[in-house]
Amino acid sequence: MQIGLLLSALGPAILAVAFITEAGWAADLWPFETSRLTNLFIGSILAAITIPTVWVAATREWGALGASAMFPGLTLGAMAVYLAARDLGDDSGLLGHAVVLAVGSAYAFVLLYLGRKVTLGDTRPVPMVVRASFAAFAAVLILAGLLLVFGADNILPWSVDAETGVMVGFVFLGAASSYVYGALRPVWGYVTAPLLGFLAYDVILVWPLVDHFSDVLAEQRTSLVIYVAVVGYSGLLAAYFLLVAPQTRLFGRSPGA
16 A cells, blocks of 8 residues: 555656646646746645545555545545536537546545555544644635636636636635634544645746735735735744654654643
8 A cells, every 4th residue: 555655646746846846738738728826836735645645545544545545535536627617518528537536535535445444554643723723724725626616717826728717716716624623523533644745836936926026916915914924824833843843743752742
């Protein structure tokens, strides 16, 4: 299982690098128009899926799959249904994309099922600030995701077409599931993977977003301020508890922690 899980992370890892470096073949895989920030966003999401998967495999914390696999399962499943429905409506050639996404969703739900059957190893309690932050992240992601799915303008701080906006909305809604899970089941084994994912996402996006202040549209500036604030706070939270705090850091924990 360890080898299989590591191998399954190769695809998202390669795609993450390809989107971040804006490889032409990667952008062609996205069914709609992309831009630099859209490509970086997709790459950061793929990294946020890959790194927790590698962590679960490396530590054999199989029980954590019950939380971490829910994000890609829900996201890819919603995208598959959306693309299949669009293809049935106008024969737009999106059915192939929908099938690939559906297979990925099914695989994620298999991992989720297997993870829920395994006892979680790390049952240390979650600090209240992390639990409260997870609840806040979930609320923000659900609100932004629903607004994007229903076609609201200027939710993202860069311009996207309507279809990509819906797809990003599904990403936000899927990601919210991990934070709802961690808020409702506050043990450390369930929050490590989402924190790792958020840290990867933040590291990739924070500087491009800050740089975007120089050319953001006036009507999107408020969204950019909020986005950068969330990314900055979540990145600092993840970095502190994963890399610094003696009781929870991944490496060199204090004796007895």
